[in-house]
Amino acid sequence: MRADARRNRQSVLNAAYEILAAEGLGVPIDEIARRAGVGAGTVYRHFPTKESLIEAVxxxxxxxxxxxxxxxxxxxxxxxxxxxxxxxxxxxxxxxxxxxxxxxxxxxxxxxxxxxxxxxxxxxxxxxxxxxxxxxxxxxxxxxxxxxxxxxxxxxxxxxxxxxxx
Amino acid sequence: MRADARRNRQSVLNAAYEILAAEGLGVPIDEIARRAGVGAGTVYRHFPTKESLIEAVxxxxxxxxxxxxxxxxxxxxxxxxxxxxxxxxxxxxxxxxxxxxxxxxxxxxxxxxxxxxxxxxxxxxxxxxxxxxxxxxxxxxxxxxxxxxxxxxxxxxxxxxxxxxx
DNA sequence: AGTCAAACGGGGCGACCGTTCCGATTATAG
DNA sequence: CTATAATCGGAACGGTCGCCCCGTTTGACT
Missing domain, CATH: 1.10.357 (Tetracycline Repressor; domain 2)
Known part of the structure; x- marks a missing residue:
């Protein structure tokens, strides 16, 4: 896996953990993406569905x-x-x-x-x-x-x- | 108030009561209208907002x-x-x-x-x-x-x- | 340095929902 | 019976959100 991909994946996980813990499962993916400094598409590259991201977190x-x-x-x-x-x-x-x-x-x-x-x-x-x-x-x-x-x-x-x- | 208007208002109230009690506040207005046998516009003629309908019920x-x-x-x-x-x-x-x-x-x-x-x-x-x-x-x-x-x-x-x- | 596949991002689609609008309808007064 | 104004219904609007697509960028290997 490419270095930037790994970095982004980790950013998404970190951002998702913080926001999900603070706001619950209702937060839009776009907000997680914004907080992670990536686009929504990138989130969906690493986690095929919102559910899978939640699962990982x-x-x-x-x-x-x-x-x-x-x-x-x-x-x-x-x-x-x-x-x-x-x-x-x-x-x-x-x-x-x-x-x-x-x-x-x-x-x-x-x-x-x-x-x-x-x-x-x-x-x-x-x-x-x-x-x-x-x-x-x-x-x-x-x-x-x-x-x-x-x-x-x-x-x-x-x-x-x-x-x-x- | 016209007779049909009063009748419709009552139908909406009845339908809203039944559905809201059964499903909670999340039900769409359209479903209440359909159950009452009227259009969504009619619901909004009698109750300016969903909140006011909920309130009435x-x-x-x-x-x-x-x-x-x-x-x-x-x-x-x-x-x-x-x-x-x-x-x-x-x-x-x-x-x-x-x-x-x-x-x-x-x-x-x-x-x-x-x-x-x-x-x-x-x-x-x-x-x-x-x-x-x-x-x-x-x-x-x-x-x-x-x-x-x-x-x-x-x-x-x-x-x-x-x-x-x- | 050059190549190219992998990754990026953000615009877009479809679905849902509250609300509004307007042409068609219909009840009621005269 | 007619005029008229209130009422009706449902299509359309605007906003949100999950998810996908595709032109562009970028990192890794030669």
């Missing part, structure tokens, strides 16, 4: 979250980590909420599986009420993120976590 | 909710009423979430005020934790609605309400 974040879940973290703690991830990065929030764009199922599935294991452990230990499903948790994370955007996150997460306790 | 629902809040209902009960209202009527959900369109401030403010009073009562009676603000509650309603769209509402609302208790 978001995938490693999802993997990082999955790793965190596997790191022996407490369930309640990881819950707040997820919410904070969504608050810090609107693209993550949009992807978790399933907003329009489709992310490869396996990355999403791996994260959900790790989260579900944490939940099951906590439920067996008796610290989390037994009638909540992994899907409920997933939904609560989305809700907390959407919710805490206007308000401070801490109180809301405290409330939800308190409600989750057995 | 949504306002009395907001007033109904405000009345319900004033009817001596319990705070926790009203919380679930709000969530159910959002689930039943996507237009309500979108308006509560502040999704794009602007609803006259007083209607929104009246509902919020009534809800805030219920909260304050419950907090003085000691049934709801004292560190949550009306804005927190507003946010939690939005979150529960957005959340419960995919999952059943009951478990989620139970969790949140349990977390809200003192």
């Amino acid at each position: 978001v995938l490693d974040r999802l993997h990082a979250l999955t790793d965190k879940a596997r790191s022996g973290i407490d369930f309640a703690e990881f819950f707040t980590v997820m919410v904070e991830a969504g608050l810090t990065n609107r693209a993550i929030a949009d992807v978790l909420a399933g907003g329009g764009y489709h992310i490869p199922a396996d990355a999403d599935a791996a994260l959900n599986a790790a989260f579900a294991e944490l939940l099951q452990e906590a439920q067996q230990r008796g610290t989390i009420r037994p009638d909540v499903t992994p899907d409920d948790i997933h939904a609560l994370v989305i809700g907390c993120v959407a919710t805490a955007r206007h308000r401070g996150a801490t109180v809301l997460v405290q409330i939800v976590v308190a409600g989750l306790r057995a | 949504v306002l009395d629902r907001l007033h109904a909710l405000t009345d319900k809040a004033r009817s001596g209902i319990d705070f926790a009960e009203f919380f679930t009423v709000m969530v159910e209202a959002g689930l039943t009527n996507r237009a309500i959900a979108d308006v509560l979430a502040g999704g794009g369109y602007h609803i006259p401030a007083d209607a929104d403010a009246a509902l919020n005020a009534a809800f805030a009073e219920l909260l304050q009562e419950a907090q003085q009676r000691g049934t709801i934790r004292p560190d949550v603000t009306p804005d927190d509650i507003h946010a939690l309603v939005i979150g529960c609605v957005a959340t419960a769209r995919h999952r059943g509402a009951t478990v989620l609302v139970q969790i949140v309400v349990a977390g809200l208790r003192a």
